[in-house]
Amino acid sequence: MAVKFQGKYLDGFVKPEEFNNMNREIELCHNILHQKNGAGNDFLGWLNLPFQYDKTEFEQIKKSAEKIRNDSDVLIVIGIGGSYLGARAAIEFLGSQQYNNLDKNKLKVYFVGNTISPSYLNNILALCEGKELSVNVISKSGTTTEPAIAFRVFKELMEEKYGKEGARERIYVTTDKARGTLKELSNKEGYQTFVIEDDVGGRYSVLTAVGLLPIAAAGFDIDKIMLGAQKACKDFETPGEHNDCYKYATARNILYRKGKSIEIMASYEPNWQMMNEWYKQLYGESEGKDQKGIFPASVIFSTDLHSMGQFIQDGSRNMFETVISFKQAGEDYFVKKDKDNFDGLNFLADQPMSEINKKAMQGTILAHVAGGVPNIVLEVDAMDEENLGYIVYFFEKACAISGYMLGVNPFNQPGVEDYKVNMFALLGKPGYEEQREKLLEQLSK
């Protein structure tokens, strides 16, 4: 398993000595991170997590996952942001975007509590009718509005369907180890609980119970995921020529300082799509602050070559691309010969589609580079558990280093509170009366 940084498509945009000129800055950021004396150093639990995690809880995750697979048709996962994106991204990456449609996957996994749309909730409730259910609610405080509303709905549904006792056996709570609404409720009701550590932020939490319980319930091997993360943790332990994770962090900062203010994460595998969303949270929330940051965008090619392709080829030159390339990406398909060659495609016959897809990628990289878009290529071995663990750690560590290079605290997210405060005020939550008056005045203007 590996993620390799391929920098050759930066030629013409970044000179080799520019990387060398960054070496001392990288070392500085590395030291800040590993000596844990930088901004946000309360949130570095993810750094050695691949080795230092609670092994007893890990076994319990596997047991609970097995129980869910045995007694349920549907697992409802309630969470938002980091309590949602990592697990969904992993399941679609390892399984399929069509995971819930495929007959071979007996357990369906639906994510709720990440929106306040009633249509969405009603649709998921319809999908639950007549099915055996389990619920995993994920929230550190238990008071975040979106998941709290969803949990109120599903707690009631479960108690109606299975009774208090029965529901208790099917509700799994991932929350703070000691405090908060959900923890208190779990103590009272006797729910199985898992821990959201204080020193691992939401966007860094996919390798904790937050991500691992839904991923394991979906039938994937979380031991292998941790193995992959361990390998990455070792591979990127020190700065130096071998450290592809740091090279990625460096390249994006060099490009940003040259005025490239948008990063487009691109993959040729649709099953990567939610990983793009996971990446957007990780980087957007870590770097987008103090009026700075690379705007994270994403595409799935070749699909989006027919929507965003024109812009990338020839529009505003304020972007760079990071392309995820897989050596192997699941079962292949061979285009067959047609005796009439009605569509002129016989020149592709007997080629594996994966090869055609790879040629599309190579052709696109060269076209975009010629069009003035620097391309970073990250080469990944395969779309499996070990590589997933490796990828997650690669991006997490690169993000921390990149954020320190940018000069921000990569581990806070003060801006996320602003909408919440306004929302509470407008909803009439007790304690927000003054803000409410101010906002109502602004709205009525």
Add this chain to the structure above:
Amino acid sequence: MAVKFQGKYLDGFVKPEEFNNMNREIELCHNILHQKNGAGNDFLGWLNLPFQYDKTEFEQIKKSAEKIRNDSDVLIVIGIGGSYLGARAAIEFLGSQQYNNLDKNKLKVYFVGNTISPSYLNNILALCEGKELSVNVISKSGTTTEPAIAFRVFKELMEEKYGKEGARERIYVTTDKARGTLKELSNKEGYQTFVIEDDVGGRYSVLTAVGLLPIAAAGFDIDKIMLGAQKACKDFETPGEHNDCYKYATARNILYRKGKSIEIMASYEPNWQMMNEWYKQLYGESEGKDQKGIFPASVIFSTDLHSMGQFIQDGSRNMFETVISFKQAGEDYFVKKDKDNFDGLNFLADQPMSEINKKAMQGTILAHVAGGVPNIVLEVDAMDEENLGYIVYFFEKACAISGYMLGVNPFNQPGVEDYKVNMFALLGKPGYEEQREKLLEQLSK
């Protein structure tokens, strides 16, 4: 039905006189468009399309849709870019993102030929097993690689399953009216065909057979869609204070000229997500050229307030937001009182979720504006067929005007060819030998 431009959250970013100062430019662009003497004037078939469309073909679309609904479990739609996004966006907007999962929808609609990923193809093939199938292949030339490969696969599958005769009755071809590989094949095989007009580009084609056949097959009322488009066509026929479509085009150009280089399209309804993708093609492909253009990005809130929210609130100040707000958005849900108020949410009890969602929207707009992000709000009445037609025309016309203001040809997409040429060369397609040598040299560096 309506789309209303709400400009009050531009206060502090754009002065009212700035709009006035643009009036002559708007009039100029309007005249270029309506007198059909601007760049790309061969592609203005969409302008009067809501009234001037082939009524006979329209009836045939409805008949074919009915036949598909009667004899099929699955409709496979083969197309890429404009031959894919509009139909899928409409079906998810009118139905649900979960459209294919919901039991009440007997006919499943799967989109293929928009990627070269073998995993994706294999998944869809698995979903077709044991099902009654129809196929709608959409391609003007019939030679675009992605859909051509998919059609080769599904043509063979259909002929194996139903025999030559049977397959013929279940394959629907939307293509050029006279020329091209698919037209020739259709003549030979006797497929039912529908026309892709010469003067309607792919990204402007959702209100033609390209979009309407899959949408009608999915069970939606295409008469109502056309009614909505007609209303918009009339409402935005002339420039002036009443023209909210032109106001939107003007606002985005004013903001772009102030250095706002990213537009984030935001909605609080997950079923809007593919409409975001449709918007990205429409605007990205129309405006992203000559090293110019507003980069189109998108979010679904409140979901993405927990991923991109931090960046929007407080990151690089190079963006504006366009928020789609629905007066009504499907069936509502009421949060119930809990006797223990275990989660402290009783202050929301008996409120419709749609109201909570609206408060989240208002709170977010005010927070982002306070953070320095200009917000445009587009108010839409409902998520139904008539409003869909209206929305489509609103965005199409605003895009044309906006592109002319930017000084580009809004109707070409020369940059999309570059990757295709490279891909053909690398795949060894006859005729591309010279380019192939050049590219192989670049790759081996």
